Amino acid sequence: MKLTPVMEKYILHWGEMGTRWGVNRTVAQIHALLFLSSRPLNAEEITETLGVARSNVSTSIKELQSWGLLKTVSQMGDRREHFSTMKDPWELFYTIMEGRKQRELDPTMTVLRECVLESEIDNETPEEVKARIKDVLEFMETLDTWHDQIKDLPKSTLLKLIKLGAKVKNFLGKT
Amino acid sequence: MKLTPVMEKYILHWGEMGTRWGVNRTVAQIHALLFLSSRPLNAEEITETLGVARSNVSTSIKELQSWGLLKTVSQMGDRREHFSTMKDPWELFYTIMEGRKQRELDPTMTVLRECVLESEIDNETPEEVKARIKDVLEFMETLDTWHDQIKDLPKSTLLKLIKLGAKVKNFLGKT
DNA sequence: TATGAATTTCTGTTAATACAGAAATCAAAG
DNA sequence: CTTTGATTTCTGTATTAACAGAAATTCATA
Incomplete structure (x- = not known):
């Protein structure tokens, strides 16, 4: 997913704030990305967009799920899980x-x-x-x-x- | 200052919680100690009671002060600063x-x-x-x-x- | 202004955490 | 039962934070 400079700024700031709340930077960044995204994203897309390790995304998704912050969406004809979060x-x-x-x-x-x-x-x-x-x-x-x-x-x-x-x-x- | 097992338990737990709030363990422990203490303590006493480095206490006190959590008390005939925190x-x-x-x-x-x-x-x-x-x-x-x-x-x-x-x-x- | 006690800052070490990449495991579909 | 894609676990490394001890500074008092 392509980020505009503003989206990047938002996500980076959220990541910084995350570290103040006891969640690691990647977890907060993924959440911010999903929050801004107009559609659910799969783990691969998240990895590419944020430029972090695939494994890191996997771990962070689990963490976000343990907070109840993710909705998991299956799309027709795609085995991969897609993730989204609340917009409110x-x-x-x-x-x-x-x-x-x-x-x-x-x-x-x-x-x-x-x-x-x-x-x-x-x-x-x-x-x-x-x-x-x-x-x-x-x-x-x-x-x-x-x-x-x-x-x-x-x-x-x-x-x-x-x-x-x-x-x-x-x-x-x-x- | 002598701690009873219960006080110790309280202080240790508070320290753990501190790490979840973005303050380090020692900062939270010092705060818990001062909270339980019936009188203001100086840096030396804090060091001995918690068994951490003197320098660490110094840094942590500064941190607590930046949060506005410490009252500094001078005692007659004692040059050292004594610290306490709100009880409410x-x-x-x-x-x-x-x-x-x-x-x-x-x-x-x-x-x-x-x-x-x-x-x-x-x-x-x-x-x-x-x-x-x-x-x-x-x-x-x-x-x-x-x-x-x-x-x-x-x-x-x-x-x-x-x-x-x-x-x-x-x-x-x-x- | 000299002295000594206390505090703060500095420096090096240790411990904890974040992270990437590889390997292993799992699950669905043919 | 195999293939394929995805997730999870494992391992090593890098970054960050915690910490102790030494050095420097501050400050009240003589």
């Missing part, structure tokens, strides 16, 4: 949030619960520390609940909620 | 959000705006691609506005907003 930034955002929740929030809450349990019986962890850990756990549980509540809301509702946020601020600002 | 998870969360916004959202919006401008005049970027990039930019601007609106809200107000979110969901669910 909101949907994308949610999917990534879901992934982060599973990879970061859930395991952390598990560890924190263990910490709370163990500190109840170890007779050496200071009360202050116990309380602090409980605070973090509670905070994360609130985030988790919130995530649960909004994860299925349609985009339009979410936008309303955001505007609501603004109103609450204005209201509170005047009192 | 919400405040912490906001501070990190602010940092991420500056490091990720802001530069990305800049690049996207450049992409939009350049694609207006390059006569080669497909309309579809232009639209897609604009969508992402618009999405990020919405996030940015939202961030602006809620960043100064007190914790209590935010909690109310979250509960409101639940109500909106329930309401919509019934119609």
Whole structure:
């Protein structure tokens, strides 16, 4: 697939950002490419367009799939799998949030619960520390609940909620 | 500073999580240590407690400071600087959000705006691609506005907003 | 301004990660 | 059962990041 300079810029930047999010450059670049592409691409096309190793593409596709970011499309008369991704930034955002929740929030809450349990019986962890850990756990549980509540809301509702946020601020600002 | 097994577990886990967020392990561990600590610690104490190189602590402290996560405290009769961090998870969360916004959202919006401008005049970027990039930019601007609106809200107000979110969901669910 | 303690910067080493290319495995169609 | 194309796994290399120790710098105090 032929990239225009702007598409290249977009993809390269996305790749850089990816490294800040704990996914490697190639993974982020592939996602950006599929996001811009008007049609599903197969692994070979991705390899050629981005100029990375075929094997790298294979690994990265698996990674993107584990995030639930890829749709796999079979085309008539072509054995090769073709990949595409969601075009709606909101949907994308949610999917990534879901992934982060599973990879970061859930395991952390598990560890924190263990910490709370163990500190109840170890007779050496200071009360202050116990309380602090409980605070973090509670905070994360609130985030988790919130995530649960909004994860299925349609985009339009979410936008309303955001505007609501603004109103609450204005209201509170005047009192 | 002496760590109990639970504190150690907490700090080690936080370090692991740090690597998923683009900060290195030591940075995250130092932050976790200061978070649990009942008093500000100096660089030497941090070094001994975590068993990492003194120079590493120095670099990591600078990194944490650049995120606005450290308070520096001078103690009477002690030339050394002592460091502490916020104890309120919400405040912490906001501070990190602010940092991420500056490091990720802001530069990305800049690049996207450049992409939009350049694609207006390059006569080669497909309309579809232009639209897609604009969508992402618009999405990020919405996030940015939202961030602006809620960043100064007190914790209590935010909690109310979250509960409101639940109500909106329930309401919509019934119609 | 000289001194000494503390911090920061510099340098070399080690460890971890990203990556390409080759080899092996798998799956569908004839 | 074989062929063909695709994916996955394996292996070696290169790049990046983490780290320790040494050197240099900073800064408060005398």
